[in-house]
Amino acid sequence: MKPDSTTERGVGIALLERLTEFRLPRVLQIKERVDHGERLSDDDVEFLELVLADSANAKPLVDHxxxxxxxxxxxxxxYHHISETALANEVQSSSAGVSDSTRAP
Incomplete structure (x- = not known):
């Protein structure tokens, strides 16, 4: 069953509110840290995985x-920039001989 326009509008508003109030501010904080050479924490990775899963759930709305x-x-x-930069930070950190104990909290 296809959702009616009121339901779809409500879902869209909820997704945009979650994006602007919760997801985007944290993503921008993560971006700033990786742009300064920091590595992703386990919490950052979990959060980014959650955000990507949310993105997949929002695809039908964007398609419509x-x-x-x-x-x-x-x-x-x-997200691509964060992933690429974080990977470069990991590679640089590993090649410099930095141990996992220096991983960002």
């Missing part, structure tokens, strides 16, 4: 509302 695609593409770019 192409105007949201701009936001989705920017978020994907942000």
């Amino acid at each position: 509302h192409p105007e949201l695609e701009v936001i989705a593409v920017k978020l994907i770019g942000l």
